[in-house]
Amino acid sequence: MFNKLKEHCGVFGIYNHPEAANLTYLGLYALQHRGQEGAGIVSSDGQQLHIHKNVGLVADVFKEEDLRNLYGNTAMGHVRYSTTGESSLKNVQPLVVDYAEGSVAIAHNGNLVNTQYIRQSLEEEGATFLTTLDTEVILNLVARSGAEDFLPALVLALNQVRGAYSLLIIRGDELIGVRDPKGFRPLCLGRLDGAYILASESCALDLLEAEFIRDIEPGEVVTINRQGVISQKPFIPQTEAFCVFEYIYFARPDSNFHGLNVTLVRKNLGRQLALENPVEADLVIPVPDSGRGAALGYSEESGIPFEEGLIRNHYVGRTFIEPRQTIRHFGVKIKLNAVKKLIEGKRVIVVDDSIVRGTTSRKIIKMLHRAGAEEVHMRVSSPPTKYPCFYGIDTPNRRELIAATHQLKEISRYLTTDSLGYLTVNGMLKAIHPFENNVCAACFTGKYPIKFPVKSCRQLEMFD
Numbered sequence: 001m002f003n004k005l006k007e008h009c010g011v012f013g014i015y016n017h018p019e020a021a022n023l024t025y026l027g028l029y030a031l032q033h034r035g036q037e038g039a040g041i042v043s044s045d046g047q048q049l050h051i052h053k054n055v056g057l058v059a060d061v062f063k064e065e066d067l068r069n070l071y072g073n074t075a076m077g078h079v080r081y082s083t084t085g086e087s088s089l090k091n092v093q094p095l096v097v098d099y100a101e102g103s104v105a106i107a108h109n110g111n112l113v114n115t116q117y118i119r120q121s122l123e124e125e126g127a128t129f130l131t132t133l134d135t136e137v138i139l140n141l142v143a144r145s146g147a148e149d150f151l152p153a154l155v156l157a158l159n160q161v162r163g164a165y166s167l168l169i170i171r172g173d174e175l176i177g178v179r180d181p182k183g184f185r186p187l188c189l190g191r192l193d194g195a196y197i198l199a200s201e202s203c204a205l206d207l208l209e210a211e212f213i214r215d216i217e218p219g220e221v222v223t224i225n226r227q228g229v230i231s232q233k234p235f236i237p238q239t240e241a242f243c244v245f246e247y248i249y250f251a252r253p254d255s256n257f258h259g260l261n262v263t264l265v266r267k268n269l270g271r272q273l274a275l276e277n278p279v280e281a282d283l284v285i286p287v288p289d290s291g292r293g294a295a296l297g298y299s300e301e302s303g304i305p306f307e308e309g310l311i312r313n314h315y316v317g318r319t320f321i322e323p324r325q326t327i328r329h330f331g332v333k334i335k336l337n338a339v340k341k342l343i344e345g346k347r348v349i350v351v352d353d354s355i356v357r358g359t360t361s362r363k364i365i366k367m368l369h370r371a372g373a374e375e376v377h378m379r380v381s382s383p384p385t386k387y388p389c390f391y392g393i394d395t396p397n398r399r400e401l402i403a404a405t406h407q408l409k410e411i412s413r414y415l416t417t418d419s420l421g422y423l424t425v426n427g428m429l430k431a432i433h434p435f436e437n438n439v440c441a442a443c444f445t446g447k448y449p450i451k452f453p454v455k456s457c458r459q460l461e462m463f464d
């Protein structure tokens, strides 16, 4: 849960609702877990676009007056965690650009793998960029496509980029949603009264009591306007590669993808983990919050009682300032505490969803030892994370991923566990049945569904 891979972004858009900006604000609130460094909303009154964005959490970025100034019945918003482009205000989305035909707003969840070269050649042709975002490259390609109408121009532009994108676009009062042909990142369609909604996750629809209609399909472009929802499939069909980490960790447990609920998938992962890595113990405890579903599944399958042996402080904001060495280094204890009376003298299985560098897991294990655990066995509801992600998830360089550089026994020794067990790749895929053949699992297998220029990817390097 800490020191984890980080989701890149979340998007939410609504067409034809008198409270469009307010509902977008709420939608972003539900998607806050997908990005905490910046947020923005663009609204359209049919003539003009109105925008407000800033760095910070949704609740800090928007005041009542800001929302009042976002006029119009169509709106969309974005929450951001920065990797592509630094985390400054100019890189907070949505981006708005002016064309001959009017203004266009765009928001992007994902990461493109070939924009470096496209950007370079566009700059050689005289293009200037205001941000370091991939999204601006798409806009430049749209402007230079030569196509007269916007949608064909967009398709021509997207045919040149490679990677992961779930896009929202407002043009006039139209709302457009696009999912890349491999469907790396999620996007779903919903309805509230007469209004249509596009959102990264279904939990945003639930908050508004909106009806879930369906997932937008990989390679699908939906245009929402007065005629309703118009669906097109303009790209060459490809095998789906939905990010399996959305199920394992990123998404909110109450969201659904492919009709599968994230909590239930996490429980399945935990069940499979128990089958593959049994151990005698007195308690199963989760690393909250993301390890909870898998720990429940492990407990149910193994028959070992589940307990909340670690308590998380939910009120630690990103702005928390740790006092300078005046007292001592508090580290993970600021966020987590072990329930001593539960743990003392017990053989404990602690379940987490993944291990990235291993530093936080080591602190948690030590905390359990200090709380008096007789044995601590760690179980991880995903396979060893050995490779970085290039499709919209922030991962450290490969050499920093503990499983890329160490064997199981070495990791276990470093963590100070009595035993350590990961889920196998096959076990993970089995647990998300029947969509196991349509996922990207590259950070576990190194089999990247879209090739990228290796030389440009410093993250892949094992050594400097």
Ligand code: SF4
Residues within 6 Å of the ligand: 184, 242, 243, 244, 245, 246, 388, 389, 390, 391, 392, 393, 440, 441, 442, 443, 444
């Ligand atoms: S590499 Fe990993 S994190 Fe990235 S899209 Fe694939 S499964 Fe998701």
